[in-house]
Amino acid sequence: MKSILFGLLAVICTLLSCKSDEESLQRIDQIMNIYMKSDTNPDLLNSKKEGSYISYSVNDAFGTRDISPVTIPLRMTTDSLFYMEYIAGAKRIRSDSTGPDNPGTGNFYHSRMQLTLRKTVDSLVQETEGILEIQYRNTPTLFQVSKVLYDGKTVFSKNADAPNSINTVTIVK
Numbered sequence: 001m002k003s004i005l006f007g008l009l010a011v012i013c014t015l016l017s018c019k020s021d022e023e024s025l026q027r028i029d030q031i032m033n034i035y036m037k038s039d040t041n042p043d044l045l046n047s048k049k050e051g052s053y054i055s056y057s058v059n060d061a062f063g064t065r066d067i068s069p070v071t072i073p074l075r076m077t078t079d080s081l082f083y084m085e086y087i088a089g090a091k092r093i094r095s096d097s098t099g100p101d102n103p104g105t106g107n108f109y110h111s112r113m114q115l116t117l118r119k120t121v122d123s124l125v126q127e128t129e130g131i132l133e134i135q136y137r138n139t140p141t142l143f144q145v146s147k148v149l150y151d152g153k154t155v156f157s158k159n160a161d162a163p164n165s166i167n168t169v170t171i172v173k
Helices: 002-017
Strands: 027-029 032-037 055-060 074-076 082-086 093-096 107-121 124-139 142-150 153-157 167-172
Touching: 142 167, 153 167
Parallel strands: 027 142, 032 167
Antiparallel strands: 032 082, 055 107, 074 082, 093 107, 107 124, 124 142, 142 153
C-alpha cells in the first residue's frame, strides 16, 4: 500500500512540475529585413540593375577587433526585390536609460555597424559608408527592436505594444 501511495504521489508531482507558465516566457523580436532604395531605383541591392550596389560588407563597431565582420545575407522576395536579412551577429551594448521607450526597465541595448556599399560608376568602384544603429527594448517579458537609425536618421521605430513580426526597414539613399 505504501508503494502505491508513493507511486501515486510521484506521478502527481511529475505532472505538476510539467505545468507550463506562458507568462514567464520572454517575447523576442529581433529579425529585420533591410531594403535600400532611391527616388529613381526601387531596389539598390539588385546588382544587375544600373546604378545599384554590386556588393556590401558590414563591420561591427562594437566588435572585439577593428575588423569584426557581421554576416548579413542577401535575400529576395517573391516579387524579385532584394533585401538584407539581419537576425543577429553584432555585439549588443547595454545602456541604462528611462523614458517612454523603456518604461519601468531602466535599460536598453544597442548595436552599431558600419555598412560599406560598393557600386560601379564609369568603370570605377565607388564605396559609400554608413552607420546602422539598432536599438532594442528590453523588459522581463519582451526583447524587441525599438528603433533603427541610418547615419543618425530614424528609418524604423516600433511601439512596445506592437506585435512580434519581421521588422521591415527601408533605407532611402
